[in-house]
Amino acid sequence: MKKRRLLAMAAILFCVIGLFSFSGCTAKYKLSIKNEPNIAVLSRLKTRYAAGEQVMVVTEVVLDADVEVFLNGQSIGKQTAVYTENGYQWEYYFDMPARNAVLKFEIISGGGLLPAPVEIKNIWYVRTGWAENTNKSYQIIKSVEALNAYSESNKAIFQLENAVAYHNAVKNYDDDFFETYFIVLVVLEEGSGGNSHKVRSCFSDQRELTLNVERIVPEAGDCAMQGWHIFLELSKDYGDIDRVKIEIIN
Structure with a gap:
């Protein structure tokens, strides 16, 4: 009798464990x-x-x-x-x-004045090659010459010669553009080719620009390293900015 009772209790316990294991319940x-x-x-x-x-x-x-x-x-x-x-x-x-x-x-304690929101004219998200120690780096570009110099000096590092989207973005910028606007060029790197980004907000505090960038991670990804160049077009009204702080929101 005692043995049967133990077997019955074991069977009940097995069923309970099975329910938790296979019903998809999450604590x-x-x-x-x-x-x-x-x-x-x-x-x-x-x-x-x-x-x-x-x-x-x-x-x-x-x-x-x-x-x-x-x-x-x-x-x-x-x-x-x-x-x-x-x-x-x-x-x-x-x-x-x-x-x-x-x-x-x-x-x-602390706080102080809130930073001022910055209006972004346009944003280009461009996939490129990647390089070590370049994540969250940036360039403030205010002329065609400066943009061409960046592209030339970094074409091997980021494999820009094969980055069609990069060249398509660069074609948008000429002397007329830089009379009114300038570019903040942000470099990011990802451990998966499926990850992407979205700039959620942009504001300035005196001479510093702060970007809140959301990392978008798909359900399924890979392990291929991926570089990104993000072009942000800003009015010369913000031309005193000389520092950029990049905050990634996972």
């Missing part, structure tokens, strides 16, 4: 928010997330202050300022841990 963990009273959360968050699932939290801007966010007591860093048609908002990103989590906002 989800509770996310709670401990908020400052004057920080308005704009995003509609779920109450539970799977482990490793990326969470984006959007809040209103708190003037003259910075906000730091802690997940289970560990800082996830400061905000990314993104300019939208409704004005600035702050975004925070983190991966859900494999346990219940508490997200806590804390106002810290």
